[in-house]
Amino acid sequence: MEALVCKKLGDPTVPISSDSSPIVISKSHPVPAVASPTSVLVRIVANSLNFATYLQIQGRYQEKPPLPFVPGSDFSGIVESVGSSVSRFKVGDKVISFVGLGSFCEFIVVDEKDLYLVPDGCDLIAAGALPVAYGTSHVALVHRAQLKPGQVLLVLGAAGGVGLSAVQIGKVCGAIVIAVARGDEKVQYLRSMGVDYVVDLSKANLIENVKNFLKSRNLKGVDVLYDPVGGKVTKESMKLLNWGANILVIGFASGEVPVIPANIALVKNWTIHGLYWGSYMLHQPGVLRKSLEELLSWLSDGLITVHISHSYSLAEAHLAFAAIKDRKVIGKVMVLPGSSTVGRSKL
Numbered sequence: 001m002e003a004l005v006c007k008k009l010g011d012p013t014v015p016i017s018s019d020s021s022p023i024v025i026s027k028s029h030p031v032p033a034v035a036s037p038t039s040v041l042v043r044i045v046a047n048s049l050n051f052a053t054y055l056q057i058q059g060r061y062q063e064k065p066p067l068p069f070v071p072g073s074d075f076s077g078i079v080e081s082v083g084s085s086v087s088r089f090k091v092g093d094k095v096i097s098f099v100g101l102g103s104f105c106e107f108i109v110v111d112e113k114d115l116y117l118v119p120d121g122c123d124l125i126a127a128g129a130l131p132v133a134y135g136t137s138h139v140a141l142v143h144r145a146q147l148k149p150g151q152v153l154l155v156l157g158a159a160g161g162v163g164l165s166a167v168q169i170g171k172v173c174g175a176i177v178i179a180v181a182r183g184d185e186k187v188q189y190l191r192s193m194g195v196d197y198v199v200d201l202s203k204a205n206l207i208e209n210v211k212n213f214l215k216s217r218n219l220k221g222v223d224v225l226y227d228p229v230g231g232k233v234t235k236e237s238m239k240l241l242n243w244g245a246n247i248l249v250i251g252f253a254s255g256e257v258p259v260i261p262a263n264i265a266l267v268k269n270w271t272i273h274g275l276y277w278g279s280y281m282l283h284q285p286g287v288l289r290k291s292l293e294e295l296l297s298w299l300s301d302g303l304i305t306v307h308i309s310h311s312y313s314l315a316e317a318h319l320a321f322a323a324i325k326d327r328k329v330i331g332k333v334m335v336l337p338g339s340s341t342v343g344r345s346k347l
């Protein structure tokens with residue numbers, strides 16, 4: 001089968017055909033065997049490309065797998081064959097799942113306990129983007145911050161993968177959502193999602209604009225900060241937080257780990273949540289399962305949608321990484337194994 005292999009660390013946006021690319025396409029990677037009675041072989045239809053994979057190939061992520069490795073985490077696909085004691089799935093079922101590594105290829109073996117059935121009527125490619133992005137925002141906002149109707153949610157990096165999912169989940173929870181992004185396209189898209197207020201950081205001052213909005217609605221401040229960006233914008237956002245606010249530390253897309261002043265956290269009774277979604281698989285798998293099941297039902301009921309701004313074949317993976325690097329993505333970038341289509345953008 002075809003697989004994307006990271007053979008050395010480096011910049012994954014370098015064209016795959018170049019000798020200096022850290023990633024190559026292997027055309028004769030072995031199809032994994034259904035080794036245990038509870039294993040399921042899945043033909044992968046869509047891979048979600050996450051920022052973490054972009055960092056991992058550069059050697060800048062917290063988890064550093066030995067080389068060579070096949071990257072990739074969450075995906076959707078169709079059941080190809082099942083082990084002798086698999087009871088919940090049959091050949092032809094549409095499923096999603098996630099693994100620590102190894103989904104950027106055509107077939108993968110997963111234990112049935114880690115598979116989720118995609119409800120009828122849901123787009124299978126879109127469903128492949130749910131686990132990491134939507135899973136992270138759901139666990140953060142619903143399980144950790146316990147976001148309530150009428151609370152004010154401030155989402156940084158709001159047009160990106162996790163940001164856009166946080167915006168949608170915030171609206172489903174009944175929060176007043178303020179989104180922060182850069183550029184007209186992202187701002188227009190966020191407005192079309194029914195966001196209560198959008199700040200375009202390329203043009204406007206964050207604090208002044210959010211304060212004006214809050215005043216216009218008779219609101220005191222922000223109750224929950226969702227932060228996948230870090231750096232300067234996090235520091236500024238602190239000035240907007242209410243007494244008793246929840247801060248969700250999700251990631252550092254800016255490359256800068258922010259400092260949250262403990263003295264102000266004390267005085268203002270803030271709760272700071274560090275959140276690493278993948279580690280729930282190890283420590284609280286039940287929370288993760290319940291969360292993904294709720295997300296699939298929301299997708300099925302049309303409460304959330306997955307916006308895919310770019311999709312590429314495996315051989316075009318460098319273009320998918322470039323879309324993330326160049327901050328062109330609105331929502332998700334998908335990589336479709338087995339597709340020879342030319343990379344396309346829906347922007």
Ligand SMILES: NC(=O)c1ccc[n+]([C@@H]2O[C@H](COP(=O)([O-])OP(=O)(O)OC[C@H]3O[C@@H](n4cnc5c(N)ncnc54)[C@H](OP(=O)(O)O)[C@@H]3O)[C@@H](O)[C@H]2O)c1
Nearest residue numbers: 051157160161162181182228251252253254275276277327
């Ligand atoms: N904690 C977890 O379990 C977990 C799970 C998933 C993701 N994450 C982390 O969350 C972060 C965002 O992931 P994502 O998938 O949403 O990425 P993404 O789709 O690329 O979105 C990142 C957003 O951050 C903003 N940004 C600000 N400064 C940036 C910079 N210097 N470079 C790139 N983007 C910048 C961009 O918005 P503008 O261009 O509009 O400013 C962009 O839309 C990453 O650090 C990722 O590792 C953490």
